[in-house]
Amino acid sequence: xxxxxxxxxxxxxxxxxxxxxxxxxxxxxxxxxxxxxxxxxxxxxxxxxxxxxxxxxxxxxxxxxxxxxxxxxxxxxxxxxxxxxxxxxxxxxxxxxxxxxxxxxxxxxxxxxxxxxxxxxxxxxxxxxxxxxxxxxxxxxxxxxxxxxxxxxxxxxxxxxxxxxxxxxxxxxxxxxxxxxxxxxxxxxxxxxxxxxxxxxxxxxxxxxxxxxxxxxxxxxxxxxxxxxxxxxxxxxxxxxxxxxxxxxxxxxxxxxxxxxxxxxxxxxxxxxxxxxxxxxxxxxxxxxxxxxxxxxxxxxxxxxxxxxxxxxxxxxxxxxxxxxxxxxxxxxxxxxxxxxxxxxxxxxxxxxxxx
Amino acid sequence: xxxxxxxxxxxxxxxxxxxxxxxxxxxxxxxxxxxxxxxxxxxxxxxxxxxxxxxxxxxxxxxxxxxxxxxxxxxxxxxxxxxxxxxxxxxxxxxxxxxxxxxxxxxxxxxxxxxxxxxxxxxxxxxxxxxxxxxxxxxxxxxxxxxxxxxxxxxxxxxxxxxxxxxxxxxxxxxxxxxxxxxxxxxxxxxxxxxxxxxxxxxxxxxxxxxxxxxxxxxxxxxxxxxxxxxxxxxxxxxxxxxxxxxxxxxxxxxxxxxxxxxxxxxxxxxxxxxxxxxxxxxxxxxxxxxxxxxxxxxxxxxxxxxxxxxxxxxxxxxxxxxxxxxxxxxxxxxxxxxxxxxxxxxxxxxxxxxx
DNA sequence: TTGTAGGCGTTATCAG
DNA sequence: CTGATAACGCCTACAA
Numbered sequence: 142x143x144x145x146x147x148x149x150x151x152x153x154x155x156x157x158x159x160x161x162x163x164x165x166x167x168x169x170x171x172x173x174x175x176x177x178x179x180x181x182x183x184x185x186x187x188x189x190x191x192x193x194x195x196x197x198x199x200x201x202x203x204x205x206x207x208x209x210x211x212x213x214x215x216x217x218x219x220x221x222x223x224x225x226x227x228x229x230x231x232x233x234x235x236x237x238x239x240x241x242x243x244x245x246x247x248x249x250x251x252x253x254x255x256x257x258x259x260x261x262x263x264x265x266x267x268x269x270x271x272x273x274x275x276x277x278x279x280x281x282x283x284x285x286x287x288x289x290x291x292x293x294x295x296x297x298x299x300x301x302x303x304x305x306x307x308x309x310x311x312x313x314x315x316x317x318x319x320x321x322x323x324x325x326x327x328x329x330x331x332x333x334x335x336x337x338x339x340x341x342x343x344x345x346x347x348x349x350x351x352x353x354x355x356x357x358x359x360x361x362x363x364x365x366x367x368x369x370x371x372x373x374x375x376x377x378x379x380x381x382x383x384x385x386x387x388x389x390x391x392x393x394x395x396x397x398x399x400x401x402x403x404x405x406x407x408x409x410x411x412x413x414x415x416x417x418x419x420x421x422x423x424x425x426x427x428x429x430x431x432x433x434x435x436x437x438x439x440x441x442x443x444x445x446x447x448x449x450x451x452x453x454x455x456x457x458x459x460x461x462x463x464x465x466x467x468x469x470x471x472x473x474x475x476x477x478x479x480x481x482x483x484x485x486x487x488x489x490x491x492x493x494x495x496x497x
Numbered sequence: 498x499x500x501x502x503x504x505x506x507x508x509x510x511x512x513x514x515x516x517x518x519x520x521x522x523x524x525x526x527x528x529x530x531x532x533x534x535x536x537x538x539x540x541x542x543x544x545x546x547x548x549x550x551x552x553x554x555x556x557x558x559x560x561x562x563x564x565x566x567x568x569x570x571x572x573x574x575x576x577x578x579x580x581x582x583x584x585x586x587x588x589x590x591x592x593x594x595x596x597x598x599x600x601x602x603x604x605x606x607x608x609x610x611x612x613x614x615x616x617x618x619x620x621x622x623x624x625x626x627x628x629x630x631x632x633x634x635x636x637x638x639x640x641x642x643x644x645x646x647x648x649x650x651x652x653x654x655x656x657x658x659x660x661x662x663x664x665x666x667x668x669x670x671x672x673x674x675x676x677x678x679x680x681x682x683x684x685x686x687x688x689x690x691x692x693x694x695x696x697x698x699x700x701x702x703x704x705x706x707x708x709x710x711x712x713x714x715x716x717x718x719x720x721x722x723x724x725x726x727x728x729x730x731x732x733x734x735x736x737x738x739x740x741x742x743x744x745x746x747x748x749x750x751x752x753x754x755x756x757x758x759x760x761x762x763x764x765x766x767x768x769x770x771x772x773x774x775x776x777x778x779x780x781x782x783x784x785x786x787x788x789x790x791x792x793x794x795x796x797x798x799x800x801x802x803x804x805x806x807x808x809x810x811x812x813x814x815x816x817x818x819x820x821x822x823x824x825x826x827x828x829x830x831x832x833x834x835x836x837x838x839x840x841x842x843x844x845x846x847x848x849x850x851x852x853x
Numbered sequence: 854t855t856g857t858a859g860g861c862g863t864t865a866t867c868a869g
Numbered sequence: 870c871t872g873a874t875a876a877c878g879c880c881t882a883c884a885a
Binding site: 517518519520521524529531532533536555557558559560561 | 870872873876877878879
C-alpha cells in the first residue's frame with residue numbers, strides 16, 4: 142500500500158533507518174550541497190527502501206508557498222484557450238511550477254470569484270484572461286496577490302500585462318483584404334458600446350485601415366456577436382446575408398467566429414474567396430485545416446505564454462507593489478491562406494507570413 | 498496588502514476579535530451545525546472585518562487530503578482532450594473538488610512519471626488517459642493511490658475503468674458507410690502489431706462490419722498513423738492516394754485524423770462525399786463546422802467525464818483495495834453529417850443520431 | 854557537516 | 870454548544 146494512504150512514511154522514519162537526524166534527510170531531499178557522500182548514500186538508500194516521498198502539504202505550509210500558479214480562462218473547449226493553456230503549462234513546467242486551470246465560462250460572476258476565491262490561497266499567483274470584466278470592475282482588480290493580465294481589456298490595476306497590439310493587428314488584417322481589392326468588408330463579433338475590449342480595439346484597427354485606403358465605413362457591415370464562438374459567428378454571417386448587405390470580404394474578430402462564418406458561407410454555396418474572402422484572428426491550428434484553409438492573425442501565443450509566466454514568477458519572487466508594473470506587447474504576423482488568397486495559396490506546410 | 502503576503506490573518510486573530518476560541522472560528526468556517534446564531538454572527542463579522550481566509554495548506558496538512566484530483570491527458574491542444582478536460586473540470590466542480598491537469602505529450606516516459614511523480618502527493622487521486630503505456634507497463638500501473646483509467650488500452654491493474662465499446666462503435670461507423678453503398682473503405686490511424694489499444698479495437702470493429710457485409714478485407718486500405726493528429730491524418734491520406742489504391746470511403750480512427758484526411762482530399766479537389774465519404778471518431782465540435790460537415794462517432798463525453806469523477810471520488814472515500822474495481826462502458830451514437838450523407842444532410846443544428 | 858528545538862495554521866479529541 | 874490542547878510533517882534558525 143501507499144506511503145500516503147496507509148501511515149505515510151515520514152522523514153522521521155527515513156532518518157531512523159538511515160541513522161541520521163531528520164534535518165539531514167531534509168537536506169538530502171532538498172539537494173543541499175554540503176553533505177558527506179557517505180551520508181547522502183545512506184539516506185538515499187533509506188528513502189528508496191521505504192519509498193519515501195515528501196509531504197507537499199507540510200512543505201507548502203512551512204514554506205508559505207505552493208509553486209502552483211493559476212490560469213483563468215473562459216473555456217478550454219474554445220481552441221484558442223486550449224492552445225494557450227497548453228503553452229502556459231509547458232512554459233511553467235520549464236520553470237518548475239505547476240498550473241491550475243480555472244474556467245470562468247466567460248461569466249462576470251465567475252471572473253469576480255476567480256479574483257477573490259479560496260483557490261487564490263492554493264496558488265502563488267494568477268494569470269488571468271478576463272472577458273466579461275471591464276473598466277467598471279476596477280476595484281475588484283485591486284488584488285493583493287501577484288497577477289498577470291492577458292489581453293487589453295483592463296487597464297490600470299496593480300498587475301503586469303501581456304497584450305498584443307490589437308489595433309495594429311486588425312489594421313493589418315483589414316489592409317490584407319483591401320490589398321486584394323476587397324472594398325465591402327464585413328466585421329463579425331463587434332460589441333456595440335464597448336470601449337476597451339478586444340472587439341472595440343479590433344474594430345478600431347479595421348476603421349483605421351479603411352480610412353487609410355479611402356474606403357468609406359458602412360455600419361451595416363458590422364455584425365454583433367456577444368460570445369465569440371463558431372455558432373455565433375455562423376449566425377451573424379447568416380444575418381448579414383439575409384439582410385442583403387453587399388459583401389466581398391469578412392473579418393472575423395477571432396477564428397471561431399470566422400470559422401462559423403465560413404461554415405455559413407459553405408452552407409449557402411457561396412464561393413470563398415471567389416465571392417467573399419475571409420480572415421480570422423488567433424491562428425488556431427484548425428485554420429490550417431479548414432476548407433478552404435483560413436487566413437488569420439497569429440498573435441505569438443508561445444511568446445505570450447512564456448512572458449506571462451516569467452512576469453508572474455518575477456512578481457511572486459518580489460511582490461513589492463512599488464516595483465513598476467510592466468506591460469509587454471507581443472508580436473503578431475498575418476498568415477495568408479486560401480480563404481483570402483485563393484487556391485494557389487500556400488498550404489499549412491509553409492504559411493505565407495507577412496511580418497507587420 | 499494581502500492577508501497572505503503580509504502577515505496573513507489567522508484564526509487566532511479572528512478568534513481574538515470575536516472573543517471566542519479558535520475552535521469556534523473553525524466551526525463557523527466549516528459550517529458546523531450546532532453554533533449559537535449570536536456566536537456565528539460575531540465570528541462572521543470578525544472574518545469580514547479582517548478579510549480572513551483559511552490557509553489551505555494548513556488545512557490540507559491537517560486533513561491529509563487536498564480536494565484536488567489530477568487529470569493526465571496527452572495534450573490540451575488536441576481538441577478531444579481539451580473538450581474532455583472541460584467536462585471533467587465541470588463535473589469535479591459540481592462535486593466540490595478541483596482538477597489539476599497534467600500533459601503527458603503522449604510520451605511513455607512522461608506517462609510513467611505521472612504515475613510516480615511528486616504531483617501525486619498534491620492530489621487525492623488521478624484520472625488517467627494513457628496513450629503510450631500498454632500491457633507491458635503492468636507493473637507501473639500497480640499504483641497505491643486512487644486512479645481511474647480512461648480508454649481501453651490497459652486492463653488489469655488496481656484501478657476503475659471508464660471506457661467505451663470501441664469495437665462496437667467502429668463496427669457501427671463502418672456499417673454506416675457500408676449502408677451507403679461504400680465498399681472500398683480505407684482506415685486511417687492503424688497501429689500495426691498493437692493488440693489492446695484503441696487503434697486495434699477500432700480496426701477490429703471495422704473488420705467485423707466488413708465481414709458481416711460480405712466485403713473482403715484489403716490490407717492495402719489500412720494507413721498507419723502513430724500520432725492521431727490532423728497532420729498525420731493528412732499525410733496518411735496522401736500516401737493512400739499516391740499509392741493508387743481504389744477508395745470510396747475513409748474511416749478516420751479519430752476526428753483529427755479524419756479532418757486531416759478531409760483537408761488532403763480538399764487539396765486534391767476530390768469530392769466528399771461524392772467520390773469519397775469520410776467518417777471520424779470523437780465528435781469534437783469542429784466536425785460540426787468543417788466543410789463538408791463531418792460524420793463521426795459521439796462517445797458520450799459528458800457521461801465519461803462524470804462517471805470518471807464519481808468513480809474516483811468513491812475510491813478516494815473508500816480506498817479499500819478489496820472493494821471490486823469497476824469498469825463502466827459509456828454509450829455512443831453515430832452522428833451522420835454531410836461527409837457521408839451529402840449536401841442534404843442535417844446540419845449541426847439537428848444531427849442525425851443513429852442509436853446503436 | 855550534522856543535530857535540536859520550535860512553530861507554520863488548521864482540525865480532531867475530548868472535556869466541560 | 871464551546872474551549873484547551875495536541876498533533877499533521879516539514880523547514881528555518883541556531884547550536885554543536
